[in-house]
Amino acid sequence: MENKKLDKTSVAFGLIAAAIHLSAYFIYNRQMFLGNTRPNAATWGLLLTISTMNCVSYFFMNRDWGKIVLPATSTLATFITFGYAVTGGKFSGFGNYDIVAGAISLIAAGAWWYFQKDGLANLILQIAVTASFVPTFIGTWNNPTNESCLPWFFWTSAYIFLLASVLRRRKSWMDFIYPSNCLVLHATVGLLALR
Template sequence: MAGVGVWFAIAIACHFGAYCAYLLGLRRDMVQPNRASWLIWSFATTVEAVTYVALNPGTPQGMVFLMSAGFCILVTLGLWRQSQWSAPSATELFCIVACLGAIGLWLVFRNTFWAHMLVVAAVPVSFWPTWQSAMEDRTRETSPAWGWWTIGDLATLLVALRASRHDIADLAYIVVEISCHAGVWLMIGLATINPWRSLRRGGMDTGWRFRVGDTHLGKAVFATHRFAEGAILMPFTGRRFHADRVPSLMRGQQDRFVQVGAQEYMGPSGGYDDLVNHSCDPNAGLRFTDKGVLLIALRDIAAGDEITWDYSTTLAENNWHMICQCRSEQCRRVIGNFSTLSPERQEWFRRRNLVAPHLRRRDSVTRIEGDTAAGQ
């Protein structure tokens, strides 16, 4: 029984540490959890934990389930508090309905074994929105929590195997949980197991090409190694929104929407691209290509340099402005749309193909009209 106690303590420690790391990452805008998955997990773990403890009082697995339920609720509340509402996708809606339906059937099923197996089958469905999100952009889930959840699940499995009686349904549930947590961990990279990365001063160093740190403006993105001029730094991703669906165009430094078309905006992705700050003397710029929106190095960037770009190079919106605090020698004091740049600066960005397409088209129309007028 002493061995069971050790593995139980390891399971508790791993799960507790994982949830703390994930909550800290959420607080620091380092992860963008999928709301559909966490809504399912909050409801499911709460119902299952309460039911399991009622049927199996005093078991160590019950304590782990109760702790997980409490933390799931905390993550979900934090996630919904700091994110803008958007309707779930068709896939997310299907997963929510399927999982909640399985839990409902589980509560009324007379056959305990098959009721529990129904919940086991629903676990991968609940993970699907998170897997899909991580496949689109792994930085959304770059947290050491996934590795520690996997290890905690393995410890829980050992506790269950060393118990006096083995419940096949319980073992199946734990094995599926291990597989699902490990699946996310593999997607984001096994190197993200180090829990201290969430606690380091200056932000979470993810071990990739960038790290997030703090500046006088708040969060910022820094290079972790050298980039040559012209190098592709990162893609800008995120859901596209029509202009009338953007929550606010006047939120200044808190605005994480990038104008990508005359009436189209790109919302926050939850990745590094959300945290790249403006500078009137940037070392990077956005290039719109067939492969997407890419951040390109405008000059050599050394390890430790903050990555910045000029927000005006995508803006056509006349009503948006922001007081600039970039502290560069070329600081314009106020950031506005592309037309607020000097003609020389506009041409500088055009020659490097670092102007948004909707602005290039407008510039072309202006030049054509000017040439026509001159010819007349």
């Protein structure tokens, strides 16, 4: 279902998703700005790298502005959070799952360069995204008060709107993988935080 004509509804869903996503980052980052937590600059640097690669590969995979607004917004918000982590956070180095996520990201970059397949890179990156969530899953499972469920459910709803945009202008089943993966990951943290 490839339609080169701009679908205003798809773009509207993308813009709504981006606005919700930014709201979630505002809520999430507020605790950092209030000094309640000190983010690890190493982890946020890795997340910025993964987010950037995810955004670029997803764009080149489908070349659809309605679908790219959320990943671009996510990358921008991650950049801002990383900037704060560098200036006001700490540098604790990489944890085991950070190393796994980083290695998978390097594999995705290598596969992208070698095979010149945007979709393949994006699929591999979803494994890196999942690995990057494992410490949050473990921390929230062990102590649900580590996370507030509100931003996580905001992020979940943002990915629902992105999926609505994808449904309007899907080119391939692969278009669903990134938003579906992120929807499940964010919802899982939100649900763990409710326990």
